[in-house]
Amino acid sequence: RDEEGIIEEPCGEQEVIDEMCRIVIRDMDQFGVCVVDNFLGYKRGMSVLQEVTGMYTKGVFKDGQLVSKKVKNDLKTIRGDQITWIDGKDESCKNIGLLISQVDAIILRANKMANNGKIGNYTINGRTKAMVACYPGHGTHYVKHVDNPNKDGRCITAIYYLNRDWNIQQNGGLLRIFPEGWQDKVADIEPFFDRILFFWSDRRNPHEVQPAFKTRYAITLWYFDASERQEACRRHKTEMEAQASESNNIVNKTSSGES
Numbered sequence: 068r069d070e071e072g073i074i075e076e077p078c079g080e081q082e083v084i085d086e087m088c089r090i091v092i093r094d095m096d097q098f099g100v101c102v103v104d105n106f107l108g109y110k111r112g113m114s115v116l117q118e119v120t121g122m123y124t125k126g127v128f129k130d131g132q133l134v135s136k137k138v139k140n141d142l143k144t145i146r147g148d149q150i151t152w153i154d155g156k157d158e159s160c161k162n163i164g165l166l167i168s169q170v171d172a173i174i175l176r177a178n179k180m181a182n183n184g185k186i187g188n189y190t191i192n193g194r195t196k197a198m199v200a201c202y203p204g205h206g207t208h209y210v211k212h213v214d215n216p217n218k219d220g221r222c223i224t225a226i227y228y229l230n231r232d233w234n235i236q237q238n239g240g241l242l243r244i245f246p247e248g249w250q251d252k253v254a255d256i257e258p259f260f261d262r263i264l265f266f267w268s269d270r271r272n273p274h275e276v277q278p279a280f281k282t283r284y285a286i287t288l289w290y291f292d293a294s295e296r297q298e299a300c301r302r303h304k305t306e307m308e309a310q311a312s313e314s315n316n317i318v319n320k321t322s323s324g325e326s
């Protein structure tokens with residue numbers, strides 16, 4: 068507060084980051100979901116959007132997963148979201164790289180600031196690459212699902228939206244989260260430009276994307292909890308070894324003529 072008792076607006080970059088971290092920690096602890104608007108600001112948000120639309124017109128997006136939909140009595144296969152994975156290091160997506168480092172800064176700082184240095188009792192030590200997704204907008208949707216149902220190590224989902232002048236009534240594409248413990252209440256998130264959303268990736272947050280009727284872009288990052296990730300990798304390694312020795316036995320049996 069300055070002498071008139073007016074609350075000082077955080078002005079420096081660091082104060083803005085700290086303020087945002089406090090909001091993320093508070094909302095994640097209270098709701099398991101957190102929405103922050105004007106995350107990058109108009110200019111930097113637009114440069115991220117331009118890179119994404121540039122990639123899309125270049126056709127780097129893989130065809131989305133097939134969603135066969137019974138339309139009257141013929142199976143109409145429509146494609147869901149189209150995705151591409153990038154690490155944001157190459158020159159052609161340096162602005163996406165800036166977005167990624169900005170989200171990293173918030174998550175890692177929040178991890179430090181939270182009580183005993185853990186946000187939601189996690190110790191975050193890494194993340195996936197950025198998944199850039201596009202819904203082509205012919206009524207494509209994403210069925211209700213959980214990002215991490217079986218402890219693969221991912222603890223926080225961060226989704227950055229890029230859709231300007233988005234009108235939910237006309238364009239659809241609402242993200243609906245069904246947070247565990249909210250009874251019949253839901254969290255309806257409109258995929259607005261320069262909005263970032265955080266939520267726990269596990270079974271606490273089943274979610275769906277309702278049919279979109281305009282091209283809908285989003286960039287997703289998943290952050291890893293150190294111990295859950297380590298355990299998941301150990302389990303995966305054991306499964307791989309078991310499969311290898313199993314196929315070895317079969318080979319030995321068939322080559323030695325045993326039935």
Ligand SMILES: O=C(O)CCC(=O)Nc1cc2ccccc2cn1
Binds near residue numbers: 214
């Ligand atoms: O765009 C949004 O608002 C969220 C869409 C969404 O949930 N996408 C998504 C996409 C996925 C792609 C591969 C594996 C798991 C995945 C989980 N979730």
Ligand SMILES: [Mn+2]
Binds near residue numbers: 212
């Ligand atoms: Mn998801």
